[in-house]
Amino acid sequence: MTKVIAILFLFFIVCTGVAQDSVSIYNPDSDAGKDIELAVAKAKESNKHVLLQIGGNWCPWCIKLHKFYNDNPIIDSILKADYILVMVNYSRENKNEELLKNLGYPQRFGFPVLVVLDENGNRIHTQDSALLEKGTLYDLEKLKRFLLNWNRAAVSPGSYMDKK
Template identity: 25%
Template sequence: MKRFLAIAALALLVSAGALAKEPAPYNPQADAKAQVAQVLAEARANHKPVLLFFGANWCEDCRALAHDLAAGRNAQLMDAHFNIAKIDVGNFDHNLDVVNRFGNPIAKGIPAAVIVSPDGKLLYSTRAGELSEARSMSADGVYDFFQKAIQRVQSAG
């Protein structure tokens, strides 16, 4: 049992270290309104919806989700279906005007995500904190989550 606990603790430290070495996914100095305007312009040009992530660099779940979306089939899914922007929310006190514009998806935790049409219409939101424990999701679980969100948006449109 002690050996198992030691191995589990080592694995946790290694994985936490790997996440800590990755670049911070959110830019606290970014102009969130300009980010949204730019990604909406891209969406109008390429006719793909916008996926906005709301989070912060201190948030382990936000970093874990960013990590899972950055490679493999998750990255391919994101590239194929979305124009993406990451909006920093600080300690739930930053860019709240942008958060509220999209229905306050961070109310139940971060990371949060919304899918928006190229004309700015809200199509989908994680209002119930669906991603707030992203670190416990596998890469396959993240893929399945976003695949289902895509299907919901496509069936509604």
């Protein structure tokens, strides 16, 4: 009986610790369409693109990616310079199905999935985030290359015209 009580006690301690460590980066109650609309207006004003990170608080890789942005000064500075970041929830509470339909069903790549919108709100790229991984983490160089290859300057025809 003592063993059973000890095991139950340890189980509750572990569960309590996990619950305290849970991170909420996605808001299931948020109006993602409105959030994107505001981000597009801000992107247009500031000559940036919009980066949607679609996923949920249930997704460990979604949390890892968001943490990677914040913990890595190189990625953080590229994001701040070139993108307006919007966290789009996908969960049992709110799947944002109509929005994802309009984005070409990016959930087909799994989660998290990244979608780049231009300053007018047009989808210009959908990125399978698994291609940005290395082992059990995200790869700095892959993520950096992705962000730099889809920023506004990189997709502007003027960046490739001969300057005479």
